[in-house]
Amino acid sequence: MKKNVIRRRLVEPKSGADGDPDPRDGGVQSVDRALAIIETLAEDDEGYRLSDLAIRTGLSTSTVHRLLTTLEHRRFVQFDRDQSKWHVGARAFMVGATFARHRNFTAQAIPYLRKLRDLTRETANLAVVDDEFIIVLTRMESREIMRSLTKVGGRVSMVASGVGKAVLAAYSDEDVSAIIRHHGMPRLTEKSIVRPGDLFKELQTIRRRGYAVDDEEAQIGLRCVAAVVYDHHAEPLAAISASGMTSRVTNERLPGIGRIVREVAAELTAALGGAMPDPHQS
Incomplete structure (x- = not known):
């Protein structure tokens, strides 16, 4: 499926008679x-x-x-x-693969992504924040015939993705507001969250249940359930998710998938020497 992307318009520099840059x-x-x-x-x-x-x-x-x-x-x-x-x-x-190698936890995450895929029967993803956007580092593809539509290296707005919202829920409201000011709230589909008030309500729900849901907010026909992986300072290091077509990731399955994603994220956090945040800390 081809994504709608903003056309780039670069500023033309001064040029000589042959059209080459000055x-x-x-x-x-x-x-x-x-x-x-x-x-x-x-x-x-x-x-x-x-x-x-x-x-x-x-x-x-x-x-x-x-x-x-x-x-x-x-x-x-x-x-x-x-x-x-x-x-x-x-x-x-x-050159691009160097970015993933620099995140030296990627190889350690593979067994947990495989476990997440096998337990949910959906595609398991590992993603990180880069310049206030989400980038998918690696994934374990579902064995189902119809698979996830996103790809490794894909870059998406934090407010319009499950992994992005999971990470935002670990941020303060002030930090979330700053990200909204810098990048806005793009309407990628008719189900995208485009009002700050609605996003803050969603983040409260995510904090309470421990996982985020992207309900066709980035791509129609695709649902994603995500949770945060924390570093040793109890700060977001990455996020993992299970993503699949809405025909399989149904409303009835969401709580069960959410529980699995949350538990596997906690296991990966422990394996990497991370620490879960104190749930009683404001």
Whole structure:
């Protein structure tokens, strides 16, 4: 399923007669444009044709082609000549994988994600906060025919995801308000929470029951049940979740899945040397 994403529009720098960037910008604009191309390619596994990529980035086709040629030489992108489409390359994956390796608890989390998947029969995810957004680090896919629609490396607003809301529930109201001011409350679906008052009520519920639910708030047809994994300071380190289609993750199953997710999150917290927060602490 292809996501609706905001089209990027980059500021055109001063250029010479041949359309190349003015040397005075020191190549910074070219770096910014190249990174925007890689980010755009990462949004869709099906890849982009040159003309579509130019439209998505707001750049001329000649500029995009020049940058793609350089990126292809460095293996950050690759070209499928059969379909005439560009894709993210192996080098981009290798660089991006460093982010997951830096979170050195990822390997330790795998057995617990496997347990979560087997107990719930749904896809188990491990995610962290990055720049006040949620990024999926790794996952254990469900064995069911219809699987979760999100992907590793996917980036989503905290207020519109189960793992994001689970982490927000561990924050103070002041910190949550600051995140809302910085990033807003995007309406990704008709079920997204877009009013601060509604979000704060939801966070109170999450704190009381120990797990969060994304009820088609990020993607229609997808439900996610999440809980926080804590570090040794009893601060959020990551979050795990079980996600699946609404046809399987029914309202009747939500409490049971929530209990399992909460318990596995507590087990992973202990395995990583973390500490659960004091429930009586305000």
